[in-house]
Amino acid sequence: MNIDDMPVGQHTAMPVPEFLPEDKPSDDLSSNLPLAERLTSKITKVRLEAFTELFKMFSEASDADGVFGNYASDFAKYLGDSHPGAQEKAMDCLLLLLSKGREVDVAAVASSVIEKGYTSAKTGVRNKATACLLALGQLENSSTIIYDSVMGLAQSKNLSLIHICRCRR
Numbered sequence: 476m477n478i479d480d481m482p483v484g485q486h487t488a489m490p491v492p493e494f495l496p497e498d499k500p501s502d503d504l505s506s507n508l509p510l511a512e513r514l515t516s517k518i519t520k521v522r523l524e525a526f527t528e529l530f531k532m533f534s535e536a537s538d539a540d541g542v543f544g545n546y547a548s549d550f551a552k553y554l555g556d557s558h559p560g561a562q563e564k565a566m567d568c569l570l571l572l573l574s575k576g577r578e579v580d581v582a583a584v585a586s587s588v589i590e591k592g593y594t595s596a597k598t599g600v601r602n603k604a605t606a607c608l609l610a611l612g613q614l615e616n617s618s619t620i621i622y623d624s625v626m627g628l629a630q631s632k633n634l635s636l637i638h639i640c641r642c643r644r
Contacts, residue, residue, distance in 0.1 A: 511546070519558045526553075526564035533571045543577045551583035554607075555590075559597040566592065566603035573610040581617045585624040590631075 508516070510532075513525035529546060536542040546553075550572070553565040566588070572579065585608065592604025612618055 511549075514546075514549070514553060519561065522556065522558065522561045523564060526561060526568060530564065530568050530571060533568060533575070543572060543575065547572060547577055547579050550579050551587045554584065554587035554592065559595055559600050562591060562595065563597070563600050563603055566600070566607050569607055570603070570610055573607075573614070578614070579611075581611055581614060581620045582624055585611055585617075585621045586628060589625060589628055 513521050516522050550569055556562045588604050588607045592600055
């Protein structure tokens, strides 16, 4: 019997062909790239997995491994990520790095934390930004650098940033 000859509502549903491509794991996309390139990738999922890998690497590394120095200089760039989830993971890595007693460029990192972290719409990112600034403030001779960063950003044209800098003084 042909489907056109059946009364409406009397035929069974036709199977729908599968046209959607299969989801490829991001390992296929980034498995051949070094971690430094994956941390700055344009693909958000790759960056998120790279920050997770960096956090794991930092937590398992000892002082003699030399892993910390390879990535500590780029944290200002990592914290300026446009994706809130990636920002939060970068802040987790920064907190772990600072808890292990590693040095970072305080002025650049503090500016990135204030500029990108406090203006984020995600509450978790703002809370992590506060924790990062407190951890940065515990470094030797960093309080004046952080204060100068806050005052420099208070001269910005971003109204929400000006409000944040003036309220946090």
